[in-house]
Amino acid sequence: MDTITIDSGEITLSINNDESRTITFKPTDVRFAESFYGLARSFYEKQKELEAKEKEIETEGTEPLARAGKEISVTREAFNYMRSEIDKVFGAGTSKTVFGDIDSL
Numbered sequence: 001m002d003t004i005t006i007d008s009g010e011i012t013l014s015i016n017n018d019e020s021r022t023i024t025f026k027p028t029d030v031r032f033a034e035s036f037y038g039l040a041r042s043f044y045e046k047q048k049e050l051e052a053k054e055k056e057i058e059t060e061g062t063e064p065l066a067r068a069g070k071e072i073s074v075t076r077e078a079f080n081y082m083r084s085e086i087d088k089v090f091g092a093g094t095s096k097t098v099f100g101d102i103d104s105l
Contacts, residue, residue, distance in 0.1 A: 021097050025090055035089045042085055050078050079103040 009028035015021040026032050057070045083095035 015098055023090055023094055023097060032089075039085055039089045043082070046078070046081055050074055053077075076103070 008026055010024060010026050012022050012024040015023070027036075053074050054071065057067055057074070060067070060070075062070070083099070086095045086098070087093065
């Protein structure tokens with residue numbers, strides 16, 4: 001019987017050359033492309049929102065330790081948002097595979 005082979009365009013990447021930590025996606029899939037560019041737009045909008053929060057913290061005039069705590073809170077919000085959105089596009093658990101338990105500044 002004749003057969004046809006269709007290349008799905010799937011790509012698998014290892015994280016930091018660790019073969020036990022991989023992500024797989026199909027960059028040629030239109031649905032993936034839509035999701036990915038939606039993610040980029042979403043990150044851009046969230047960045048503007050977080051920058052406004054940071055500016056507000058700067059102008060509050062609070063003492064340095066309290067200000068640092070608020071700034072860290074905004075950074076935590078950014079990481080939580082980023083991880084959540086990455087998992088929506090690349091699949092549940094992707095951000096854990098890529099970043100582990102570390103949210104590095």
